[in-house]
Amino acid sequence: NAGVTQTPKFQVLKTGQSMTLQCAQDMNHNSMYWYRQDPGMGLRLIYYSASEGTTDKGEVPNGYNVSRLNKREFSLRLESAAPSQTSVYFCASSDRGWPDGYTFGSGTRLTVV
Amino acid sequence: QKEVEQNSGPLSVPEGAIASLNCTYSDRGSQSFFWYRQYSGKSPELIMFIYSNGDKEDGRFTAQLNKASQYVSLLIRDSQPSDSATYLCAVNPPSYGKLTFGQGTILTVHP
Numbered sequence: 617n618a619g620v621t622q623t624p625k626f627q628v629l630k631t632g633q634s635m636t637l638q639c640a641q642d643m644n645h646n647s648m649y650w651y652r653q654d655p656g657m658g659l660r661l662i663y664y665s666a667s668e669g670t671t672d673k674g675e676v677p678n679g680y681n682v683s684r685l686n687k688r689e690f691s692l693r694l695e696s697a698a699p700s701q702t703s704v705y706f707c708a709s710s711d712r713g714w715p716d717g718y719t720f721g722s723g724t725r726l727t728v729v
Numbered sequence: 730q731k732e733v734e735q736n737s738g739p740l741s742v743p744e745g746a747i748a749s750l751n752c753t754y755s756d757r758g759s760q761s762f763f764w765y766r767q768y769s770g771k772s773p774e775l776i777m778f779i780y781s782n783g784d785k786e787d788g789r790f791t792a793q794l795n796k797a798s799q800y801v802s803l804l805i806r807d808s809q810p811s812d813s814a815t816y817l818c819a820v821n822p823p824s825y826g827k828l829t830f831g832q833g834t835i836l837t838v839h840p
Contacts, residue, residue, distance in 0.1 A: 649827065658733075658817060658832040659773070674827065706772055717763045717819065718828060720772040 618642050622707050622721035629697040629728045637692040637724050639707030647710045648690035649674075649718065650682060652703040659706065665690055697728045732756065733820050735831035744840050748805040752818030752831055755799070762794055762801045763819040763828065766812075773817055777803060808838040 620641045629635055641648065646667045651659040651674075661674030665684040679701060681693045690709075694701060704725050708718040736751045750764075761780050765773035779785045779792040779801065791804040801820075805812055818831040 651830075656832055659819075659830040661827055661829075664827055717765075717775045717778055718773075720774070723772050 620707055620709055620719050620721035622705075622724055624724060625722065626725050627727070629694075629726065631698060631728060633697050634693065634695050635697065635726075636694075637705055637707070637726075638689070639691065639721055640689045641707075641709040641719070642688065643709060643711075643719065644687070645709035645711050645719070646687070648684065649708045649710075650680075650690070650692045651706045651708065652676065652701075653706060653723075654703050662692065662705075694726075697726075699728045702726060702728045731831075732822065732829045733818055733831040735816075735818050735834045737834070739835035739837060741837045741839060742808050744808060744810060744838055746808050746838075748808045748812065748836055748838070750803040750805075750816050750818075750834050750836065752801045752803075752820075753799055754801070754818075754820045754822070754829075756820070756822035757796075757799060759799075759820045759822045761821040762792070763821075764790075764792060764803045765817040765819060765830075767815045767817060767833070769814075805836075808836075810838050810840055813837050 623638045649664040650662040663682040665671045668687045683691045707721040710718045742748045764777040767773040777792040779794045785792045789806045793802045815833040817833045819828040
């Protein structure tokens with residue numbers, strides 16, 4: 617039972633480079649989310665997808681784009697990385713009914729130099 | 730005012746003591762409340778959720794909710810060194826529909 621799988625686990629980018637963070641879940645969840653976590657700031661929502669075919673901005677969407685490829689997969693793209701995007705990124709998924717909150721992936725530690 | 734605010738910590742308690750973690754939220758219409766534990770370098774894992782006013786117990790953990798005071802807490806009884814982690818409070822405000830997290834409280838349980 618894999619749950620939520622994120623790739624890569626670590627990445628170093630140069631300023632201006634682009635990359636895509638991948639996320640896949642095997643729990644048949646409808647909703648998927650991308651959060652970033654910075655020291656002392658908790659988890660902040662970047663984008664979410666309430667269901668297949670829909671995406672919406674969260675609290676900190678600037679500099680990011682997302683694609684809900686199908687029900688299982690939700691990717692996060694940085695088009696032109698900036699040092700301010702150095703963070704730990706978590707993907708999560710949930711069922712609509714909220715009985716169990718979110719299930720998180722293992723995270724991607726991204727450094728932009 | 731932050732939507733979800735936790736006591737700043739870090740919190741240090743001796744082994745066997747009760748650890749008390751507190752969280753306040755600003756949206757009075759919030760319906761569901763979650764506590765996550767996050768070990769250093771790991772992802773958050775859900776340990777408790779509560780929807781109704783009062784207490785909810787699960788083993789050594791008790792979540793307490795007071796909607797009138799917009800306050801939710803987590804008590805850890807008989808604290809163990811393995812409880813040392815960051816604890817995140819999360820709230821589901823109806824106006825937003827997604828979980829909003831507090832900044833986390835670092836708990837250290839020393840032998």
